[in-house]
Amino acid sequence: MKIGLEVINKDGLSETVDFEVKYLVLGGYSGRNTEGVMKHIEELAKLGVPKPPRVPMLYPISRYLLRFDEEVEVLDDKTNGEVEYVLFVDKDILYVTVGSDHTDRDLEKYGVRKSKQMYPVIIPKKVWKYKDVKDHWDEIVIKSFITVKGKEILYQEDPLKALHPPEKLIEDIEKELKIDKNGLVIFSGTIPSITGELLFGEEFKILMHDPVLKRSLEHKYNIKILPGIPEKSEGE
Incomplete structure (x- = not known):
């Protein structure tokens, strides 16, 4: 699958440039700080999501889920995004951008990997060269904003030093999944919410800011709930 960046x-x-996507892998619970990882696990546990068997976790998903969309259609109001950094790897790490792993929180209770397969993972078309940011990687900041009933709320914010570095993620993927890193797209895993709870709304915005080179990447998308249908037939 080729995508234009x-x-x-x-x-x-x-x-x-065109990038050939051969594998798409989502990281989970990837924080360098154990306290931060546990905070996110507890956020999910409040919704009934089982605690992971180990950390970090790696979730290969279908390539077609990688999208530039400005709207995500969902089944109900229990879905939201998660801000992450995203890597494009072909022999070496070529590009980096920001992304959102949009997740069905109800389905997550029954299977995290199945919930990851439910909705697209969203990125902007714009990327940076990894070699341009490698020397100040930990200083780059990722943020997310969620709009709830018309009000935009800062939902997540942390420097990338809060997450495992790119080389660590690639090493884990090669070791655990036994897949070739050429043509690999990786979502890093997310950071805890500022609010301490999961929020659900009608728009999600993601941002990556480089304070050294003074530039940013961002993308936003609407969350559209599809019309409902009866779950039971009449008379039940």
Whole structure:
């Protein structure tokens, strides 16, 4: 599966490249800080999501779920996004951007990997070259904002030093999943919410800010609930 990316160089100029996506893997519970990981696990536990058997976790999902969409259609109001960093790897780490792993929280109670397969994972078309940010990686900040009843709320915010570095994720994937890293797209796993609870709303915005090169990547999408249908036939 090929996707077109707009690579933004340090000088602000851009170029379009095609990237062949051969594997798509989502990281989970990937924080360097154990306390932060446990905070996110407890957030999910409040909704009945079982605690993971180990941390971090790795979830291969279908490539077609990688999308640039500006709208995600969902079945009900118990879904939301998670801000993460995203890597594009082909022999070496080529590009990085920000992404959202949009998740069905009800389905997550029955199987985390199944919930990851339910909805698309969203990225902007714009990416940075990894080599341009590698020397100040930990200083880059990721954020998410969720709009609830028309009000935008800062939902997540942390520097990338809160998450496992790219090389660690790739090492874990090669060791555990035994897949070739060429053509690999990786979502890092997310950070805890600022509110300490999961919020659900009608719009989700993700942002990655580089304070050294003074530039940002961002993307937002609407969350559209599809019309409902009766769960039972009349008379039941």
